Amino acid sequence: MSTFAARAERVAAVAARHADAVDREGRFPEEAVAALKAERLLGLQIPGQFGGEGAGLVQIAELCSTLGQACSAAAMVFAMHHIKVSSLVTHGLDSPWHGRLMERIAREQLLVASSTTEAGIGGDLRNSLCAVETTGEVFALGKDASVISYGARADLILATARRHPDAATSDQVLVALMADQISLVRTGDWDTLGMRGTCSDGFRLEARNVPVEQILPKPFAEIAAQSMLASSHLLWSSVWYGIATYAVDRARAFVQAEARRRPGQVPPTALRLAEVSNAHQAMRGTIVSALRRFEDAHGDADTIGSVGFCVMLNNLKVTVSDMAVEIVRGALAIVGLAGYRNDTPFSLGRPLRDVLSAPLMIGNDRILANTAKLLLVQKGSGQLMSA
Structure with missing residues (x-):
């Protein structure tokens, strides 16, 4: 086992112990995040020159899957943190201020949050109403x-805004705001069916007298296309795979227990388990293929920002989010009432509620509509190994 994997397993053990309480109370997974900091997993992506370990997205995705099997909320917090860190690593290397920020993230294990959604824009992160006033x-x-x-609970927030008050809504920048530079007034509570521990409340965010050097130098359009889109869909998918893996493991344990009770007989649920296992393997293959394509294109902004690559990432998100829901539902059908109850070793209520968020995080209909536009200009490819 790699050092990354061993550290993640230790965090997962902590996260699993508190997962039910985090869900039941709708609270932040503080024990799991404290363990992430203790294992120094929040600075993994930071390059060695800034005190990090230079881990790639493939390694981060594996850790997201491990945590997803233990506590969905803790895994999603870890994924969202590293999505924002990937933007810093990809686009902040030439900025002295953001270089120092990366040093702090690695040294102090700072937790990074994101503020890209805004009231009045309908969930479209590529438009902003608020503006930087310099x-x-x-x-x-x-x-x-x-x-x-x-x-x-974040130590800093990366927020999108229009470049200046007269800029178009799509002319955006990404700014780094430290917790002591902002005020947050809660405007909405996160009272949801699942993923309750992400504590995704609404806020009025105010910042004053922030140095302009904290604005990332590249336009947000480039940041979104060259790092944020890929890291979001790849890491979210890895979390959902972890949730699905937990459900499949519970279903397998249930069927094996049934088989032990009736030696010499194949339980009728075994066929359903084979179907769910098949879908689970296909889900894994889809994610691994996308991660390999990203790894092959790493550092090539033209490829990562191309129409074909964007279509692939969109398809990954839609496919995996739908598959995750169906796999967990299939596992619940196998386990039956023991999975529906909250007080059995085979309970699947929490993972089912959590995974139902997958098609809603940047709604699949919105993504499919965007893909439809891209397909109008994409050139076809019929090659099996380069699709």
């Missing part, structure tokens, strides 16, 4: 953020 060498920002996952 005066000399500082700026101010006020944003009605409909959701900031674990915003009240």
